[in-house]
Amino acid sequence: MNSAEKQENLERQENQEKRAVIQVRNVSMLFNLNKERIDSLKEYVIKFLRRQLFFTEFWALSDVSFEVLQGEVFGILGLNGAGKSTLLKVIAGVYKPTRGRVLIEGAVAxxxxxxxxxDLEFTARENVFMNGAMLGHSSKYMLERYQEIMDFADLWEFENVPLKNFSSGMVGRLGFAIATSVQPDILIADEILGVGDFKFQARCEDRIRNMIQNGTTVLLVSHSIETVKSMCSRALLMEKGRVAAYGDTEDICALYESR
Amino acid sequence: MRINKKWLLLFMILCGVCAALIWRYVPYSAIAEDPAAPGRGYIAKVLFLGASVSGVMLSALFLVLRRTVLLPYIETFSRYRFLLWQLIQRDFKSKYKRSVLGVLWTLLNPLLTMIVLTIVFSNLFRFDIPNFPVYLLSGQIVFGFFSEATNTSMVSVIAGGGMIKKVYIPKYILPLSRVLSSLVNLLLSLLAFLLVIWITRAPMYWTIVLLPIPLFYVFLFSLGVGMLLSAATVFFRDLSYLYGIVLTAWTYLTPIFYPATIIPENLRFILALNPLAHFIQYFRNVTLYGILPNLWQNIVCLSCGCVALLLGTYVFMRNQDQFILYI
Structure with a gap:
C-alpha cells in the first residue's frame, strides 16, 4: 500500500465519522413541458378530443445521489440548464421530487x-415580518431579530417606506439580511454570495464565512470555478440533469474546465 | 397501517348499521321537522344522515389509524401560525389600503346593500315576511361570507405562486388564510346585524348565544369548498369565471330575500339539497325566530361541513405537489 492510498483511506475514515446532514437518494424530477400551455377547460376538451394532449417529458434531474457531510462546504458546478437550481429547490423542499428522497438533518436557510x-405596496418593516414568517419563524423570534436585520441591511431610514420606492439593490439587501439572520445548520446558496454594492457584498461574504466557522454546512451552486475552488472542500458536477462527477474540488474543477 | 379494502368494507357496513339505528330510534319528531323542507325530501334526509355518520366515523377512523401520521402536520401548522396571521393581516391591510373609511366598509357594505334590497323588495315584490330587514340581512351575511371566502380562496394558490416558488410553505395556509379573513369580515358585519335588530326593534331571543354554531358549520363548509376550488383552479383557470355564474345562480336558489314557501312543493327538494339554505335556516332560527335547532338540523349542517372539508382537503393534498408546475 503506497502512501497516497493510505492518505486517501485516512481521509475517508475521517469523513465516515462525520454525519451526512444532507442525503440525496436517487432523486429524479420530471417536468411536463407542454408545447402550448393548456390553461382552460375548453382548450383541454378540444385537445383531448383531437388527441393532441401531448406532453414533452423533460427529466430535469435523473437519478441524482450524493451526500453532504456536517460542517463541509459543498459546491455544485455545471453549465446553464444542467439542473443545479432545480436540485437546490428540491433540497430546500420547494419542489417535491418525482422519484427518490431527500433526507435533511437540521434547520435549512x-x-x-x-x-x-x-409585496411592493407594503413597508420594509411589514415585509421583513412577512418574509420571516414565510421562512417559518415565529412572531417572538422576528421581534427579537428585527433590530439586527435592519442593522445589517442598513435600512433604518427607510423602515416605513413602501418597498416600491426601494432600489433593487436595497430590496436584495433586505432579503439577504432576513435570510441570514439565523445561524442555520444548513445554508443553501444559489450564486448570491453578494447583493448590493461592493461594501455590502464584503459584509455578506464575512457573514457566510462566520457561519462556516461556526459549523454551518453550506451547499453552494456556482458557475464560477474560482469561487468553488476557494471555498469548497468537495464538489459535484452536473450535466444534463445527471451527476457527471462527484469528489474532491480540485478534480471536479479540472474536469469541468476540460469539458 | 394502511387502509385496505377489507377495512373499508367493514367500515361501510358499520356506517350503514349506525345510520339505520339512528333512523330507527332517534324520535321521529326530532328528525322530521326540517324547516327548510317541511314534509318532503326523504331521500335527501337519508343522504345527509349517511353522509354525516360516515363523515364523523371516517375522521375517527383516520385519527385512530393515522395518529402518528398526523403529528408532523400539527407541528408544521404550529410552526407556520405566524405566517397565517401575517397573511390575514395583509389581506386586511391591502383591502382597505387606499380607502378613507377603511374597516368601516365591512360594516357599511352589508348595511347599504340591505337598505337597497329592502327598498326593492318591500315595494316591488311583496313577501309577507315579518322583520324583513333582519331576515334579509341574516341570509345575506351567511351567503356573503361563503361567496367571499370561496371566491378569494379560489385564486389564493395562483396569487401565492410567487411565494411557493421561492420557499417551502404548507400550501393549505393560502386558502385557509383567505377563509379566515372572510370570517373576520363576517364577525364585523355581525355588528351591523345586531344594529339592525336594535333599530328595527325586532325581538331578541336568548338563542342568539348559539350563533357561533351555525358560523362554525358554514366555516367548515366554506373552507372545504375553498380548498377544492383553489386546487382545481390551478389546473383549469376557467373555473374562476364559471364559478361567478354558479354563485349567481346559487344566490337565487337560496332563500335569502324570498321566503322558502314560495317555492312549489315539488321543487322543495332543491332547497333541502342546498347546504347554504340549511346554514341560513339555522342562523335565522337562533337569531330571528328564537327556535332551538333540533338534532336533525345539526346533523345536516355538520354533515355538509364535514363532507365538504374532507373532500376539499383530500383533493388539495393529493394535488398540492403539482401546483408549482402549473403556476
Whole structure:
C-alpha cells in the first residue's frame, strides 16, 4: 500500500465519522413541458378530443445521489440548464421530487430566491415580518431579530417606506439580511454570495464565512470555478440533469474546465 | 397501517348499521321537522344522515389509524401560525389600503346593500315576511361570507405562486388564510346585524348565544369548498369565471330575500339539497325566530361541513405537489 492510498483511506475514515446532514437518494424530477400551455377547460376538451394532449417529458434531474457531510462546504458546478437550481429547490423542499428522497438533518436557510412574499405596496418593516414568517419563524423570534436585520441591511431610514420606492439593490439587501439572520445548520446558496454594492457584498461574504466557522454546512451552486475552488472542500458536477462527477474540488474543477 | 379494502368494507357496513339505528330510534319528531323542507325530501334526509355518520366515523377512523401520521402536520401548522396571521393581516391591510373609511366598509357594505334590497323588495315584490330587514340581512351575511371566502380562496394558490416558488410553505395556509379573513369580515358585519335588530326593534331571543354554531358549520363548509376550488383552479383557470355564474345562480336558489314557501312543493327538494339554505335556516332560527335547532338540523349542517372539508382537503393534498408546475 503506497502512501497516497493510505492518505486517501485516512481521509475517508475521517469523513465516515462525520454525519451526512444532507442525503440525496436517487432523486429524479420530471417536468411536463407542454408545447402550448393548456390553461382552460375548453382548450383541454378540444385537445383531448383531437388527441393532441401531448406532453414533452423533460427529466430535469435523473437519478441524482450524493451526500453532504456536517460542517463541509459543498459546491455544485455545471453549465446553464444542467439542473443545479432545480436540485437546490428540491433540497430546500420547494419542489417535491418525482422519484427518490431527500433526507435533511437540521434547520435549512435557503438563499435561493430572496424575498419570498415581498409585496411592493407594503413597508420594509411589514415585509421583513412577512418574509420571516414565510421562512417559518415565529412572531417572538422576528421581534427579537428585527433590530439586527435592519442593522445589517442598513435600512433604518427607510423602515416605513413602501418597498416600491426601494432600489433593487436595497430590496436584495433586505432579503439577504432576513435570510441570514439565523445561524442555520444548513445554508443553501444559489450564486448570491453578494447583493448590493461592493461594501455590502464584503459584509455578506464575512457573514457566510462566520457561519462556516461556526459549523454551518453550506451547499453552494456556482458557475464560477474560482469561487468553488476557494471555498469548497468537495464538489459535484452536473450535466444534463445527471451527476457527471462527484469528489474532491480540485478534480471536479479540472474536469469541468476540460469539458 | 394502511387502509385496505377489507377495512373499508367493514367500515361501510358499520356506517350503514349506525345510520339505520339512528333512523330507527332517534324520535321521529326530532328528525322530521326540517324547516327548510317541511314534509318532503326523504331521500335527501337519508343522504345527509349517511353522509354525516360516515363523515364523523371516517375522521375517527383516520385519527385512530393515522395518529402518528398526523403529528408532523400539527407541528408544521404550529410552526407556520405566524405566517397565517401575517397573511390575514395583509389581506386586511391591502383591502382597505387606499380607502378613507377603511374597516368601516365591512360594516357599511352589508348595511347599504340591505337598505337597497329592502327598498326593492318591500315595494316591488311583496313577501309577507315579518322583520324583513333582519331576515334579509341574516341570509345575506351567511351567503356573503361563503361567496367571499370561496371566491378569494379560489385564486389564493395562483396569487401565492410567487411565494411557493421561492420557499417551502404548507400550501393549505393560502386558502385557509383567505377563509379566515372572510370570517373576520363576517364577525364585523355581525355588528351591523345586531344594529339592525336594535333599530328595527325586532325581538331578541336568548338563542342568539348559539350563533357561533351555525358560523362554525358554514366555516367548515366554506373552507372545504375553498380548498377544492383553489386546487382545481390551478389546473383549469376557467373555473374562476364559471364559478361567478354558479354563485349567481346559487344566490337565487337560496332563500335569502324570498321566503322558502314560495317555492312549489315539488321543487322543495332543491332547497333541502342546498347546504347554504340549511346554514341560513339555522342562523335565522337562533337569531330571528328564537327556535332551538333540533338534532336533525345539526346533523345536516355538520354533515355538509364535514363532507365538504374532507373532500376539499383530500383533493388539495393529493394535488398540492403539482401546483408549482402549473403556476
Amino acid at each position: 435557503p438563499l435561493i430566491e430572496l424575498g419570498a412574499g415581498f
